[in-house]
Amino acid sequence: MTNAVYHDTVLFADRVSRVFQMPAGPVVAVRDLTLTITQGEHAAIRGPSGCGKSTLLHMLGCVDTPTSGRLLFDGHDVTTLGDRARSLLRLRQIGFVFQRFFLLPMLTAAENVELPQAEAGVPKAERARRTFELLDYVGLAPRAGHRPSQLSGGEMQRVAIARALANRPRLLLADEPTGELDQTTGEQVAALLDRVNADGTALVIVTHDPALAGRARRILTMRDGRIEHEATQ
Amino acid sequence: MKRRTFLLALSTTLIVAFSSAQTPEPPSILVSRQLAETEGLAEGDVVRLALDAAGAGARPFRIAGVYEPTPDPMRLGTVPREVRMHLPDLLALTSDDDAPTGAEHVARINIALADPANARAFARSVNGRAPGVFARRAAATGSASTFVVLERFHLAIAVVTIVAATVFLLALTIMLVDERRETVGVLRLIGLPAPRILLQVLLEGLLIASAGALFGLALAWVSEGLINRFFQWRYNTALIFVQVTPRVAALCVAIAVPLGASATLAASWALMRRGALRLARR
Ligand SMILES: Nc1ncnc2c1ncn2[C@@H]1O[C@H](COP(=O)(O)OP(=O)(O)OP(=O)(O)O)[C@@H](O)[C@H]1O
Ligand SMILES: [Mg+2]
Numbered sequence: 001m002t003n004a005v006y007h008d009t010v011l012f013a014d015r016v017s018r019v020f021q022m023p024a025g026p027v028v029a030v031r032d033l034t035l036t037i038t039q040g041e042h043a044a045i046r047g048p049s050g051c052g053k054s055t056l057l058h059m060l061g062c063v064d065t066p067t068s069g070r071l072l073f074d075g076h077d078v079t080t081l082g083d084r085a086r087s088l089l090r091l092r093q094i095g096f097v098f099q100r101f102f103l104l105p106m107l108t109a110a111e112n113v114e115l116p117q118a119e120a121g122v123p124k125a126e127r128a129r130r131t132f133e134l135l136d137y138v139g140l141a142p143r144a145g146h147r148p149s150q151l152s153g154g155e156m157q158r159v160a161i162a163r164a165l166a167n168r169p170r171l172l173l174a175d176e177p178t179g180e181l182d183q184t185t186g187e188q189v190a191a192l193l194d195r196v197n198a199d200g201t202a203l204v205i206v207t208h209d210p211a212l213a214g215r216a217r218r219i220l221t222m223r224d225g226r227i228e229h230e231a232t233q
Numbered sequence: 234m235k236r237r238t239f240l241l242a243l244s245t246t247l248i249v250a251f252s253s254a255q256t257p258e259p260p261s262i263l264v265s266r267q268l269a270e271t272e273g274l275a276e277g278d279v280v281r282l283a284l285d286a287a288g289a290g291a292r293p294f295r296i297a298g299v300y301e302p303t304p305d306p307m308r309l310g311t312v313p314r315e316v317r318m319h320l321p322d323l324l325a326l327t328s329d330d331d332a333p334t335g336a337e338h339v340a341r342i343n344i345a346l347a348d349p350a351n352a353r354a355f356a357r358s359v360n361g362r363a364p365g366v367f368a369r370r371a372a373a374t375g376s377a378s379t380f381v382v383l384e385r386f387h388l389a390i391a392v393v394t395i396v397a398a399t400v401f402l403l404a405l406t407i408m409l410v411d412e413r414r415e416t417v418g419v420l421r422l423i424g425l426p427a428p429r430i431l432l433q434v435l436l437e438g439l440l441i442a443s444a445g446a447l448f449g450l451a452l453a454w455v456s457e458g459l460i461n462r463f464f465q466w467r468y469n470t471a472l473i474f475v476q477v478t479p480r481v482a483a484l485c486v487a488i489a490v491p492l493g494a495s496a497t498l499a500a501s502w503a504l505m506r507r508g509a510l511r512l513a514r515r
Binding site for chain 1 (some may be wrong): 414415419420421422424426427428429
């Protein structure tokens with residue numbers, strides 16, 4: 001049913017909620033939220049701290065499971081999938097970018113980008129070619145052999161973006177991708193994300209930064225676990 | 234040629250042999266290595282043995298060889314300064330005119346057979362032929378009960394050591410694995426399934442445990458040599474104090490490797506279930 005209606009829908013969150021059971025009582029982080037992400041979409045999620053942006057992003061990225069509601073990826077219900085299937089979905093279809101980069105410190109930039117491909121079973125030669133291509137894409141080909149500790153924050157984030165794109169995901173999720181960067185570097189990363197989206201990957205960015213949010217075609221404003229306002233530009 | 238007189242100490246073990254035809258040469262004796270060392274004796278030396286300290290009635294003997302006494306853990310600390318001689322020489326030395334066959338009684342003699350498997354048949358045969366003589370096969374370990382107690386003591390120490398080491402190991406691996414919480418979280422976020430990461434961790438744990446076991450064995454082998462050498466020097470004996478046998482080595486590996494691997498696995502398990510989200514939520 002949903003398949004037919006949203007044929008270009010990548011992700012459909014159907015009245016999803018996330019409740020954390022805490023000793024002091026339940027915390028409702030996301031409340032009955034419905035959201036559709038279509039192919040090639042560029043969306044930004046804004047809202048005050050604690051309104052549930054990250055929690056929503058984790059559910060969209062299949063890292064966390066809604067306590068109620070359904071989440072359809074490509075028309076398939078992923079809320080009922082086991083850990084292995086969800087892991088593989090993340091590996092092949094979803095890319096993540098975080099505020100704190102989360103690169104593996106013992107691996108070089110190239111190895112960080114190569115890792116998800118190796119896990120996805122990409123042959124070695126193709127992996128090497130794709131890794132170079134990606135590092136070149138983010139402007140870091142000359143730094144391929146450097147470890148994260150030898151890179152600046154902006155460079156680390158660009159490596160993280162290259163890693164997130166390694167298996168050509170349909171959806172890229174970014175949680176405060178410029179949060180730890182100065183303005184100029186942040187703008188470089190924002191421009192890179194624009195380019196990723198222009199090249200066809202659906203992009204959902206959670207951010208407090210109005211400039212970064214302003215680059216998106218669709219801006220969602222959250223409050224208390226709900227989408228309070230939505231604007232398209 | 235050295236000539237010395239000293240008191241003959243009768244050894245508890247007496248090798249019985251019958252000397253060949255008498256020669257004008259002094260009869261031959263064997264001296265223990267320890268005696269040879271303390272008295273500065275060598276093969277070919279002629280010594281004089283007497284029954285009393287004053288040296289009365291001393292007789293000459295030629296040292297035909299120096300032997301290493303069979304080490305006896307029950308007599309650790311008493312250095313065996315012994316002489317072995319042919320029985321007729323012993324009788325000649327100890328007899329007095331009233332009792333030409335000697336006043337010494339030999340209550341027991343040990344007989345070493347060329348083939349120890351014949352011991353039972355030999356004993357039966359001796360018992361049948363020589364009334365009044367009781368022959369039996371000697372137990373393999375003379376004072377077995379002492380060693381059973383020692384063995385249990387060793388086992389107790391081993392168990393305590395292993396339990397303590399396991400607790401220590403587990404604490405250490407928990408710390409190590411916790412240090413890699415972020416790495417595991419990143420791998421989970423990228424989309425590596427938990428079993429895949431666990432397998433990796435297990436392989437790593439196995440590798441480290443094997444390396445640890447090998448290191449432990451190497452250490453044991455080195456200290457085996459050192460400990461033996463030290464105590465052999467300290468007690469002037471050829472007794473082997475520590476021995477890492479292949480069985481002991483195999484047992485160590487068989488305990489250490491699975492223990493180390495499962496410690497790693499146990500430490501990673503809880504982390505694996507929560508790693509990704511805890512990391513993402515920070
Ligand atoms: N693991 C958790 N356990 C309990 N409560 C949680 C957990 N994760 C989030 N929450 C709660 O859910 C609510 C939403 O949190 P979330 O991290 O999604 O907010 P956010 O919009 O991303 O905030 P920020 O802009 O500060 O990152 C908060 O009240 C938070 O305390
Ligand atoms: Mg957040």
